[in-house]
Amino acid sequence: MAKFTTHANLRDALLDTGDEELIENAPTDYFWGCGQLGGGQSMLGKLLMETRKALRDGGQ
Numbered sequence: 001m002a003k004f005t006t007h008a009n010l011r012d013a014l015l016d017t018g019d020e021e022l023i024e025n026a027p028t029d030y031f032w033g034c035g036q037l038g039g040g041q042s043m044l045g046k047l048l049m050e051t052r053k054a055l056r057d058g059g060q
Contacts, residue, residue: 001051014052022048 004011022045026033030040 001054004051004055011055014048015055017052021045022052 004014023042024033024040024044026040026044027036029035032040032042032044034040034042
């Protein structure tokens with residue numbers, strides 16, 4: 001959250017994704033990324049979507 005509240009260009013880029021699902025394209029990482037076959041947890045994408053929602057809701 002600190003990165004996106006400190007840097008307006010990053011905040012704007014995240015908010016510009018609208019309601020799109022964000023998936024970390026990391027075929028070798030099954031936790032932070034999508035994994036080779038797309039079955040990874042993509043935790044980075046999930047965290048970014050939570051951050052985006054918090055920014056929209058006025059959270060800091």
